[in-house]
Amino acid sequence: MTAQTTTSTVTDRFAEEWRAWHTAHEAHLADPHGFLAITGLHWLDEEPRRFPGAPGLWWTGAEGVIVVLGDGEELLVDGEPVRGEHRFGVLPERGGVTPLWGDAAIEVAKRGGHDIVRPRHPGHPLRTSFRGTPAFAPDPRWSVTGRYVPFGEPRPTTVGAAVEGLQHVYDAPGRIEFELDGRPLALTAFNGKEPGDLLVLFTDATSGVTTYAANRALFVRAPAADGTVTLDFNRAHNLPCAYTGFATCPLPPAENRLPVAVEAGEKIPYERG
Incomplete structure (x- = not known):
């Protein structure tokens, strides 16, 4: 098997796993009581x-x-x-x-x-009438390795909400440091759904252009013993407020506004087009 064939196989598997994830994510969103x-x-x-x-x-x-x-x-x-x-x-x-x-x-x-x-x-x-959510084609280059750096104590972090005047307070246990195209970046992380897992809310240079303006979310698996994590921006997804005005979704903390274009993950929903 040639190196090119091996690379192609890995890329195909990556895309297949992404499609399975996106299909499940959309099915959850479109649940009869979603x-x-x-x-x-x-x-x-x-x-x-x-x-x-x-x-x-x-x-x-x-x-x-x-x-x-x-x-x-x-x-x-x-x-x-x-x-x-x-x-x-x-x-x-x-x-x-x-x-x-x-x-x-x-x-x-x-x-x-x-x-x-x-x-x-x-x-x-x-x-x-839901017909799915447009997204960038999955690309392994947007799956990057980062390092989780815990804070000495969880930091209460107040963020805005999709509903004007509403605020949410989350305990941020730490931040994730990583690089995109050689540029050092960091994201404040909140606790995820499962113990040890993390959640980051962010915007970037695509927000309001090709992706939803207010926020996108990314779940991150629990860090390894040395703090290593994987940020797969291909799985950056819209929160419910991207689809409906009846959601109270949190906005990202100010420091999570990335100064780069993350051309990966879900785009602006058709419903907002």
Whole structure:
């Protein structure tokens, strides 16, 4: 086998793995109760109110979120039917529950210190007309090795949000140092989904041109013992706010605005075109 054949095989395998990842990522986004199914973003306060696409009267206070369902209305909470008054209690930041109402899901959550209700209906046109997300062709050159440098203590980091006036606070455990085309760069990292994994939010010179202006996200596997990590920018993906105005996505910290064009990963969604 020649060196050229070996290189071609590795590139083909890289592209195949990327396509499998992107297909799974889009399927998750287009789930019947995913972000494309959201029909409204409703902020709760102490005044009981009814919202389009959701049953009952909703409010929040010192004891947390409360709903009072009307005659004939029912929610399934953790698989159990509830009627009348139901208390969800005080929700943790970035936490929540999603009871079912017929074929819809009614997300009840806390974001930026505020309790919200977001109905999710599978028949929402944004979801039913979804045709995927354009992306740059996968290229191994955009998969780079970096070094994770932990902070002495996690740093509380306040960032803006897709919703004007809202803020999120994350504990940043460290930063990732790396190079692109010989240029030294760094990204502040947040905790990822799994213990030890990392998440970086960033913009770059393509933002607002070929990629979504506000942010892109990249998950990074837990660092090796020597701090080595892989930043595969081919898997830089859009957050829900790139598709819908009903998302509360965080914006990148100021230091994560890369001064280079990262021509890899997902582009501006068709829905924003």
